[in-house]
Amino acid sequence: MLKKSSDCTEILVGKAASIDGSTIVARNEDGYGPINPIKFVVHPATDQPGASFTSITTGVNVPLPDHAFRYTGTPQADQSDGQYEESGINEFNVGMSATETTATNARVLGYDPLVDDGINEEAMVTLVLPYIKSAKEGAQRLGALLEKYGTGESNSIAFNDNDEIWYLETAGGHHWAAMRLPEDSYAIAPNQTLMQEVDLNDTDNFLVATDLVDFVEKNHLNPTPGNFNFREIFGTHGEDDAYYNTPRTWYGQKLFNPEITDQQPTDQDMPFTRVPAKKLAIEDVQFFLSSHYNGTPYDPFGTYASGSADDQKKYRPIAMDRNQCSSILQIRNDVPADHAAIQWIAMGFFAYAPYVPFFTNIKDTPVDYQNTTTDVDVENVYWLNKTLSVIIEPHFHEYVEAVNAFREGCQSYARSRVAATDAAINGDATDFLTQSNAETAGEISKRTHQLFDDLVKHGLLLSKTAWEKGQNL
Numbered sequence: 001m002l003k004k005s006s007d008c009t010e011i012l013v014g015k016a017a018s019i020d021g022s023t024i025v026a027r028n029e030d031g032y033g034p035i036n037p038i039k040f041v042v043h044p045a046t047d048q049p050g051a052s053f054t055s056i057t058t059g060v061n062v063p064l065p066d067h068a069f070r071y072t073g074t075p076q077a078d079q080s081d082g083q084y085e086e087s088g089i090n091e092f093n094v095g096m097s098a099t100e101t102t103a104t105n106a107r108v109l110g111y112d113p114l115v116d117d118g119i120n121e122e123a124m125v126t127l128v129l130p131y132i133k134s135a136k137e138g139a140q141r142l143g144a145l146l147e148k149y150g151t152g153e154s155n156s157i158a159f160n161d162n163d164e165i166w167y168l169e170t171a172g173g174h175h176w177a178a179m180r181l182p183e184d185s186y187a188i189a190p191n192q193t194l195m196q197e198v199d200l201n202d203t204d205n206f207l208v209a210t211d212l213v214d215f216v217e218k219n220h221l222n223p224t225p226g227n228f229n230f231r232e233i234f235g236t237h238g239e240d241d242a243y244y245n246t247p248r249t250w251y252g253q254k255l256f257n258p259e260i261t262d263q264q265p266t267d268q269d270m271p272f273t274r275v276p277a278k279k280l281a282i283e284d285v286q287f288f289l290s291s292h293y294n295g296t297p298y299d300p301f302g303t304y305a306s307g308s309a310d311d312q313k314k315y316r317p318i319a320m321d322r323n324q325c326s327s328i329l330q331i332r333n334d335v336p337a338d339h340a341a342i343q344w345i346a347m348g349f350f351a352y353a354p355y356v357p358f359f360t361n362i363k364d365t366p367v368d369y370q371n372t373t374t375d376v377d378v379e380n381v382y383w384l385n386k387t388l389s390v391i392i393e394p395h396f397h398e399y400v401e402a403v404n405a406f407r408e409g410c411q412s413y414a415r416s417r418v419a420a421t422d423a424a425i426n427g428d429a430t431d432f433l434t435q436s437n438a439e440t441a442g443e444i445s446k447r448t449h450q451l452f453d454d455l456v457k458h459g460l461l462l463s464k465t466a467w468e469k470g471q472n473l
Helices: 106-111 121-131 135-149 212-218 230-234 239-256 282-289 381-424 429-459
Strands: 009-013 023-029 041-043 052-054 061-063 071-073 087-089 095-101 155-160 165-171 175-180 186-189 206-208 325-331 341-347 356-359
Touching: 009 095, 009 155, 009 165, 009 282, 023 095, 023 155, 023 282, 052 121, 071 121, 087 121, 087 325, 087 341, 095 121, 095 325, 121 135, 121 155, 135 155, 135 165, 135 175, 135 206, 165 230, 175 212, 186 239, 239 282, 282 325, 282 341, 341 381, 356 381, 356 429, 381 429
Parallel strands: none
Antiparallel strands: 009 023, 009 186, 023 325, 041 071, 052 061, 071 087, 087 095, 095 155, 155 165, 165 175, 175 206, 325 341, 341 356
8 A cells, every 4th residue: 555645736937937047946845744754866767778667556567668768866865665766867958746646536537547557656757767858758658657557546746947847747556747837937836736727739838648539529528528628527615625635836936926816725726837926036935935824813823913713724735744855956047058947945844844955966965964874863864854843833932033033044045055056167067066966965965953952952941831939938
């Protein structure tokens, strides 16, 4: 039985919608429980004639190309039920984020049920990212694999290169469609089938399963003939969507299009893509992925706005206890290709954890990002940040000022490190960037350990059993 459930939140930003011309694919991996230890690794390029991949979870066996490109990944520390590499960037500066859990409606599943022996989330990055040279190739390769082998889950998957972002949604056991994100737009994906009108004749901007049109027509699945609304045909529109999913889209669009005032958190017809009111920076993406309805009555911490206890528990927040690893895949266009790709990583509970920029043209990752254990050990970054969340949450308002100052300081430091690395790079880029990453991560880990030390010591002063002799005399 697969352990993954509805989880994750994703945001995509086209190059004309970003402040510096980058393409951005970003996602929180939320996992199936509060504990799901994650590490950050890099796989070297490999010659592998005759190799194949066999899934631990489904048993599917897939022949592999003879050569695998170098790529980064954020797999599980415990791989007894699969790698779940989740997100990374390869040596051709192509990013892949997999997956955003979605849902296919019961009518479609009656004609194309999910399969037990196909390609699921745990295998997708491993089977696709090492073998593609563009975002569109990613959608094409994954789509072909889904048609041939099927899948046992409903998911969305995103790819980016320096020019394009492609977003793919599965539908049933063997069907799918993909769209090219408009360059001037952003999109938010919160565990729903979201693509709307698909132009079946526009192969520059849309790709679909080879038999998708015939499948829909044969089984009378399209309620509005003449249009091909993927969300309407394949998606769900239940009460669980209104309280678990759509509020996250509402909040993101509230942040990035504040001029729109007529949307409600439970609206089922919000557009998938929008042109932002102003261009978006990495910091905007970080804030969204770390947010919990800040400034609204629905904030579970009640930070900036008054809300009833019921309001504060009404909607599923973006930052939550099931946060595991957040990756922002940024492919830049204002620097040479050998250092254009950055994977920003935060581990733990993202309301508290800082994002660290990792150039991906590297040979290795820092020890405390790859030595994640299944048991608690604050000498690795995953458990350090998870432990911090246990300390902070009971005293959120007591600690929030210090935590925000810490995160903002790390954010500024990260920006300065990216700029310094861009300016100083010379010689062998791979060696230089590997060392630069180690220095950046080392400083942020040092600051995180210092915050840990400060909060533990302060927390010891907050005990309800504190008592001094003679205090009531």
